[in-house]
Amino acid sequence: MNAFAATTAASRSSAADGDGLRSRIGALSLIEKVRLLTGETSWTLFAVPELDLSPIVLSDGPIGIRGIEQVSTDAAQLPSPSAIAATWSTDLSSRLGTLIAGEARRKGIDLVLAPVVNLQRTPVGGRHFECYSEDPLLTGVIASSYVAAVQAGGVGMSVKHFVGNESETDRTTYIAKVSERVLRETYLAPFETVVREAKVWSVMAAYNGVDDGTTAGPATEHDHLLNDVLKGEWGFDGVVVSDWLATTSTVESALGGLDLVMPGPGGPWQEKLVRAVTDGLVDESVIDEKVERIVRLGERVGAVGRRAKLSSASASASERSESRDAPDALHSAPATRALLRETVARSIVVLGNDGILPLDPHVVESIALVGPAAVQPFVQGGGSAFVQAPYASTPEAALRETFPAARLEVLRGGTSRVHAPAIVPALVTTPDGRPGYELSLFDQHGHPLGESRLVDGSESWNRNVPIEARSARIRAVIRLTHPGSNRLEVGVSGAHEVRFDGELVSSAAGIANANVILNSSANHPVGPARRFVVAEDPVTVDIDARLQVVDAEAYGTFVRFELRHESADLDLDVEITAAVDAARRAEVAIVLVGTTEETESEGWDRPSLDLPGRQNELVRRVLEANPRTVVVVNAGAPVLLPWLDEVAATLWWWLPGQEAGNGLADALVGRIEPSGHLPWTLPGRFDDVPVPDAHPLDGVIDYAEGGDVGYRGWDRLERTPARPFGFGIGYGAWNTPAVDTVEWHSDGSLAVSVHLTNVGERDSRATVQVYLECLNPDPERPVRWLAGFALLDIGAGQKGETCIRVPRRQVEIWSVQRNGWLIPGDDLAVRVGLSSRDLSPVTPLPDRDVFHLQTSQ
Numbered sequence: 080m081n082a083f084a085a086t087t088a089a090s091r092s093s094a095a096d097g098d099g100l101r102s103r104i105g106a107l108s109l110i111e112k113v114r115l116l117t118g119e120t121s122w123t124l125f126a127v128p129e130l131d132l133s134p135i136v137l138s139d140g141p142i143g144i145r146g147i148e149q150v151s152t153d154a155a156q157l158p159s160p161s162a163i164a165a166t167w168s169t170d171l172s173s174r175l176g177t178l179i180a181g182e183a184r185r186k187g188i189d190l191v192l193a194p195v196v197n198l199q200r201t202p203v204g205g206r207h208f209e210c211y212s213e214d215p216l217l218t219g220v221i222a223s224s225y226v227a228a229v230q231a232g233g234v235g236m237s238v239k240h241f242v243g244n245e246s247e248t249d250r251t252t253y254i255a256k257v258s259e260r261v262l263r264e265t266y267l268a269p270f271e272t273v274v275r276e277a278k279v280w281s282v283m284a285a286y287n288g289v290d291d292g293t294t295a296g297p298a299t300e301h302d303h304l305l306n307d308v309l310k311g312e313w314g315f316d317g318v319v320v321s322d323w324l325a326t327t328s329t330v331e332s333a334l335g336g337l338d339l340v341m342p343g344p345g346g347p348w349q350e351k352l353v354r355a356v357t358d359g360l361v362d363e364s365v366i367d368e369k370v371e372r373i374v375r376l377g378e379r380v381g382a383v384g385r386r387a388k389l390s391s392a393s394a395s396a397s398e399r400s401e402s403r404d405a406p407d408a409l410h411s412a413p414a415t416r417a418l419l420r421e422t423v424a425r426s427i428v429v430l431g432n433d434g435i436l437p438l439d440p441h442v443v444e445s446i447a448l449v450g451p452a453a454v455q456p457f458v459q460g461g462g463s464a465f466v467q468a469p470y471a472s473t474p475e476a477a478l479r480e481t482f483p484a485a486r487l488e489v490l491r492g493g494t495s496r497v498h499a500p501a502i503v504p505a506l507v508t509t510p511d512g513r514p515g516y517e518l519s520l521f522d523q524h525g526h527p528l529g530e531s532r533l534v535d536g537s538e539s540w541n542r543n544v545p546i547e548a549r550s551a552r553i554r555a556v557i558r559l560t561h562p563g564s565n566r567l568e569v570g571v572s573g574a575h576e577v578r579f580d581g582e583l584v585s586s587a588a589g590i591a592n593a594n595v596i597l598n599s600s601a602n603h604p605v606g607p608a609r610r611f612v613v614a615e616d617p618v619t620v621d622i623d624a625r626l627q628v629v630d631a632e633a634y635g636t637f638v639r640f641e642l643r644h645e646s647a648d649l650d651l652d653v654e655i656t657a658a659v660d661a662a663r664r665a666e667v668a669i670v671l672v673g674t675t676e677e678t679e680s681e682g683w684d685r686p687s688l689d690l691p692g693r694q695n696e697l698v699r700r701v702l703e704a705n706p707r708t709v710v711v712v713n714a715g716a717p718v719l720l721p722w723l724d725e726v727a728a729t730l731w732w733w734l735p736g737q738e739a740g741n742g743l744a745d746a747l748v749g750r751i752e753p754s755g756h757l758p759w760t761l762p763g764r765f766d767d768v769p770v771p772d773a774h775p776l777d778g779v780i781d782y783a784e785g786g787d788v789g790y791r792g793w794d795r796l797e798r799t800p801a802r803p804f805g806f807g808i809g810y811g812a813w814n815t816p817a818v819d820t821v822e823w824h825s826d827g828s829l830a831v832s833v834h835l836t837n838v839g840e841r842d843s844r845a846t847v848q849v850y851l852e853c854l855n856p857d858p859e860r861p862v863r864w865l866a867g868f869a870l871l872d873i874g875a876g877q878k879g880e881t882c883i884r885v886p887r888r889q890v891e892i893w894s895v896q897r898n899g900w901l902i903p904g905d906d907l908a909v910r911v912g913l914s915s916r917d918l919s920p921v922t923p924l925p926d927r928d929v930f931h932l933q934t935s936q
Contacts, residue, residue, distance in 0.1 A: 103130055104370050109363060112370050113352050118343030121323075121633050122147040124373070132377045133385045137237075137341070138186065140193030141209070141225075142459060142736060143410075143466030144179065146186040155182050155410035155737070156468035157419060159460060159715045160194060162426035162733035164211035165755035165807075167846045167868055169224035171422055176225040178418060180232025181409050189380040190235040190281055192463075196222045196269040197244050199716075199759050200788050201770040203685040205247035205599075208460040208715025208734055212758035213789025213804065215265055216865050216889065219272030226277040235380050237281035237320055238273050241298060241309070242266055244285035246773030246780065247684045251325070251597055253775040254288035254295065257782040260859070262291050263893035265786045271313055280317040280379055282309060284337060286325045286597075290779070296335070299326045305336025318372045324593055324632060330360045338369040342633035411469040416738060420472075420751075423742020427753035428731040428807045430720075430761070435707060435727040437749030437810060438667065445486040447665035447705070448478060449658040450697060451495040452673045452713035456739050460715055462599050462681025468737035474671060477740030481748055488665065492658030492701075495691045497677050498603060499566050499645035507536030507642060508556050510621070516555035518638070520548040520628070539570070539641035544628055551638045553624045560617045561646035567611060567620060570604035570641035573627035577607050580621050584609065593631040599682020601629070604639055613646075655697055663704040669747075670701050673713030673732070684773055688719045688765050698722050711743065717761050723801055731755070749810055754844040756807035756914070760790045763801035769793060790915045791861035805865070805914035811843025811873075816911045818922045819880075827887035827902065829866075829924070833911050834880045837873040845871045847911060849883050850918060851890065854906040860892065863910065885909075902927065 104112065107129060115132075119125045124135040139145045143154040155178060157163070163172055183191055195206065199213040211218040226236045243255030243266060257266060273279045284305065285298040294303040299321050309315045320339040326332050329351045332340070340348045355361045377383045409415055429436070453474055459465060475489050509517045518541060519531040528548055534541065536555075544551070559565045569577055573591030577584055585607035595601040611618050630636050647654075662668035672694040678685060689695075699722055702708050710726050712718065715734045723729055730753060735742055746753035762768050769792030773780060787795045790804035816835040824830060831849050847870075852863035866889040873879035890907065891900040912918035 100371060100374060101367065104367050104374070107370075109353055109356055109366070112366050113349060113356075115373055116338065116352070116366070116369055117340045117346050117348050120344070121342035124339075130374055131384050132374060133382045135189045135373070135377055135380065135382050136187055137190045137192060138183070138188040139463045140179065140191040141195065142464055143468075144182040144186050144188055144191065145466050146188065151467040152186070153408070153410055153469035154186070154466045155179075155415055155419070156459060156466050158422055158426055158736045159208045159734040160211050161208050161715055161758055162735065162755075163225075163422065164217060164221050164758035165426045165428055165733065166422065167217070167221075167756055167758075168425065168870060169220060171425060172221050172224040173228040174418055175422065176228025177232060178409070178415060180229045180234045183229070183234040184232065185409055188234065189382055190237055190376070191229065192237045192239065192283060194222050194225060194236070195239055196273060197240055197242075198266060198269070198788055200245040200782075201773050202688060202717040202759070202762065202768060203772060204245060204716070205679065205684045206460075206462070206681050208679050209462075209464050209681070213760065214758070214865050215268035217758055217868070219269035219276075222269060223273050223277040226273055226279050230277070230280060230379075233379075233381055235280040235376060237283045238270060238279050239283035240285035240322060241270055241282050242285065242304065243289045243298070244287050247598075247682055248773050249775050249778070251286040252778060254290050254779045255782065256290045256779050258785065259291040259293060259895055260893045261782060261786050265788060267308070268888075274309070274313045274315050280376055282315065282317065282319050284319055284321050284325065286322050296331070297327065299337050300328055300332040300335030302335045310336060316372070316375065318376050324597065330355050333361045333365060338372050345633065408469070419736060419738040420741045420745060423735045423738050424745040424751035424753055426733055426735075426755045427743070427746045428755040428757055429753050429809055430729040430731055430802055430806070431723060431726065432728040432808060432810075435667075435709060436747065438747050440482045440485075440748050443482055443485050443667055445665045445667070446478060446482060446488070447658070447661040447668045448474060448487060448489045448671070449492040449661060449668065449701065450671035451491055451493060451692070451694065452671035452711070453489060453669075454491045456671070457673050457675050457713050457734060458736055458739050459676075459734050460679050460681070461602055461676035464681070470737060472738050472740035472742075474740045474743055477744035478669075481744040488661040490658040490661050491654060492697045493651050493655050493693050495673065495694060496675050497691070498570070499568050499608075499643040501539070502536065502557070502642040502644040504536035506558050506560075506644065508558065509533065510554050510556055516553055519552045520544055521550045521552070522547050523549045525550070536642065539639065541638040541640060542635055544636050544638060546636060548628045548636070551626045551628055553622070553626065553638070553640050555622045555642070557620045557622060557642070557644070558617055559611055559613050559620065559644075559646070562613050564647055564650070565611045565613055565618070566608060566645040568606060568608040568643040569622060569624065570606040570639065570643060571624065571626055572601045572604045572639035573629050575627060576625045578623045579607065579609055581623070591627060591629045593634055595629060596631050596634045597682070599680050601639055602680065602682070603677050604641060606641075651693060655693065655700065658697060659700045659704045662701040662708070665705060666707065668701050668705040668708040669711060670698055670708060671711045671713055671732075672698060674715070674718065679715050685716070688717055688762060688768075690718050695721060698726070702726060709747070717759065719762065719765060720801060731757070749841070752810050752844055754807065754809045754846070756805050756846045757802060758804070760793055760800045760804045761802040761806075763799070767793075767798045767800070769796055769798075785859070786861055791864060794862040794915070803914045803916040805846070805848050805912075806917075807846065807914075809843050810839070810841050811837055811845065812839030813845055813913060814838055815917065815919055816845075816847050816913065817919055818909060818911055821909050821922055821924060823925060823927055827890065829885035829890065829909070831867065831883045831885060831909055831911065832880070833883060834878060835871070835873075836878045837875055840875050842872070842874045845873060845879065846913065847871060847881060847883065848913065848915070849885055850910045850912070850915065851885070851907050852910060852921070854908050854921070854923065857905060863915070864889070865915070
C-alpha cells in the first residue's frame, strides 16, 4: 500500500469511528469548538488537547514552501505553474509534488495553500503566471497529479480560489457573473477534477462574489456552491478555508459552507459565532460538523497524536522542521537540482527555429548574451507565491560552464524595471554617521515611544512595531559615490511626508490599511525619486521621512521605507548600442527579454501586453547586427512579440525558478529537449485578444463570452494568434497525427487510437492532443475543446502509437433544466494534432445510441 492509500485508508478508518469522534467533540464546550474555527495566528490553528490535536500549520505555495518564519528561510524554488503545465507531463508534476511534500515536512508545514486552478481568462490577469492554463482539462489533470503526490507524502493541499477568481482588479469586492452552465462546464471543472480524482483535503474560498443567474453571494458564504455542489454533489469531506481576510459575515458564512476563517486571531467568527449559536441563529450541529472536518484534516496530516507541544502553535512548526542549513538539505540536494533543471528545460517552448538550435558547444566560438533578463532574470512572480531560493543558477554562469572555450560577453542593454533596485546598505548612515538609518516611533498624540532605534540600511518593512505606534520618523543620509547619474528613490505606504535635503518631495494624507497587502501595492510602493549627478566629489543626500505606521490587521503592523538606488555611467541609448556592438562581434547573439515582478504580480492586472522598457528595440537592433540571434522570453504571461517571425529562434523560458540558467543552457544545446507546448494562446495583436481586460462594471465582471475562454474565444471569433494554444515545435519534426480508431467504452468515455511519425533527425517528444468539435455549430458549446492528450517519446524516423482516453465529461453538457449532466444528441467529431490549430481531418464519433441523453452517474 502506497503512502497516499495508507493515509486515505487511515482517514476512512477514522471516519468509520465517527461516532466516537463526534462524542469527543460533543464533550467540548461551545467556546472550545468555535475557537478551533479561526486561526490562533496568521498561519496556525489552535491545539485541542481533548482531541489530541496539535496545531495545524499552513503555508503559502505553490512554487515552494515559504514557511511561517518572520524572516524567510531557504526553500526549493520551482518554475511557475504555467511552466509546469507547459510540460503537459503528469509525471513531472507528480515528481514535483513529492519534492514539495518533503519540503513541507522539512519546514513543519501541514497544509499548503495551493495550487491555483482558476483559468487564465484574460492574458492581462496579474496572477496569470500562478495559474496552469486557459483550458479546464489541462488545468485539472496537471493539478490533480501534483495534489495527489503532495498528499501521498502526508501533507495537505488547499486548492484555490473557489471560484470565479480569474483577475486581480477589485478582487476583494467584485462579483463574477457566470451562468450555471458555464460554471459547471468550464470554471468549476478543474476544481471538480481535483476533488474527485486527487481527493484534495482543503479548498480555499475566494475573495469575490459569484452570481450564476440563480444564486448569488460572496464565495465565502455561497451556500449553493459550497454546500450543495462541493460538499454535497462532489462528496468533498475536507476543510473549506477562507482566503485571508475574505470573510465579512458571521451567520451567513457559517451556514454557507465555510469551515475555517483565516487569518487569526480575531475576525468575524470567534465571539460573534458563539453569540450566533446561543441566539439560535446557527445550530450547534453546524459547528460540530466543521470541527469534525478540521480534526479529519488533522488525522490526515498527522496532527492527531503527534508528539508536539500543544500549548504553542508556532513552536510546533519550528520543532518539527529539520535542520535548514544541512549541506544535503532537500532544497539543494543533487536529486532536487536535477529535477528542477529537467523541469526548466522541458517546460521551454520553442516558438520558432530556422535550424540554428540546438547550438553545438564544441563549435560555437563567441556568444553575446544581452538583455535585462541576462543580468537579472525574473525567476518568480510577485505576491504570495514568493519563496527564497537557496541558490540561483544564472544564464551567464550556466553558459560559461556549457561553452567553456567560447568568448562570452554579457551586457544588460537597457532595463525592464520601473523602480531602481534595492540600495546597497553600505551607502546608508544615520545623521551622526552610524551605519544604517534612525527610526523613531510615536503614539496617537505624537509622543515618542521609547528611544529611537538603529535599523540596517537594507530593512524596508520595519515589521512588528508596537501596536500603540501610529507614526514614525526616519532619518537617513545616503552617500552617492558612483560618478555620473544616480537615481535615488524612497518607496512608502500610506500617509507620509518625505524630504530630500529639507525639500518636500512627496506627501500624502490617505491612511493605508490591510488593503495595501491585499492589492500588493506595499510590495512595490511608489514614492519620490530624484537623479543626482556625481562629479569628482561624492554627494550626500539627507532624507527625513515622517510615515504612517500601517495596521494591516492580521498581517501585522509595519513602517514601509524602501530605499532604492541605481547608478550608471551609461544612459540607455549607450547601453543598447553597446549590446548591439557585442552582438555584431559574436558568432551567436542570445537576447534575454521579459517582464519583472513589477509587471506580473498578485494584486493588480496588467494595462497592456507590451514588453516593458525598450526591449523590442533591443531585439530589432541586435537582429540587424547579427541574423544568428536567439531570443529567450523570460515571462510567465503572454507578451506581444512583434519581431517573432523575423528571429532565427525564439524560446519561451517562463519564470524558471532556482535552476533557471542550467535548464536554459540544457535546452540551448539539446542536452534536454525543450519540448514544452503553450498552455495558453500567444496573441500577435492586443486588439485581437477576446477578453482584453478584467475591469468590473458597477462591481460586476460579466463572463459574457461564456465557455469560450482562451483559445476557444480565438476560434469563435476566427482570429489568428501569433502562436496557438498547444503549440511547441521542440527539436523534432512530425507528420500530422492521424486517428486510427475511435471507440466508446461502457462508462461513456472514448478511446482514441493515434499514430504519428518523427520525420526529423533527432529523437523527440510529441505532445499529442485530442480535440472534440460539433459538426453542427452550437453557440452554447465551443467550436472545439481539448478532450485528452498524451506524451510520446519517439526516435528519429520512428513511428509512435498511443491510445488516448477522453473522459465522458468531455462529451457531456450541463443541463440546467434537468439539473444534471447528459450526452446531447448533436453530432461530435474527433480531431488530433500538435496544437489547437494544427489538426487532422474530422473523424465523426461512432454511433452512441446507448448513451443518448443519459444522465451521468
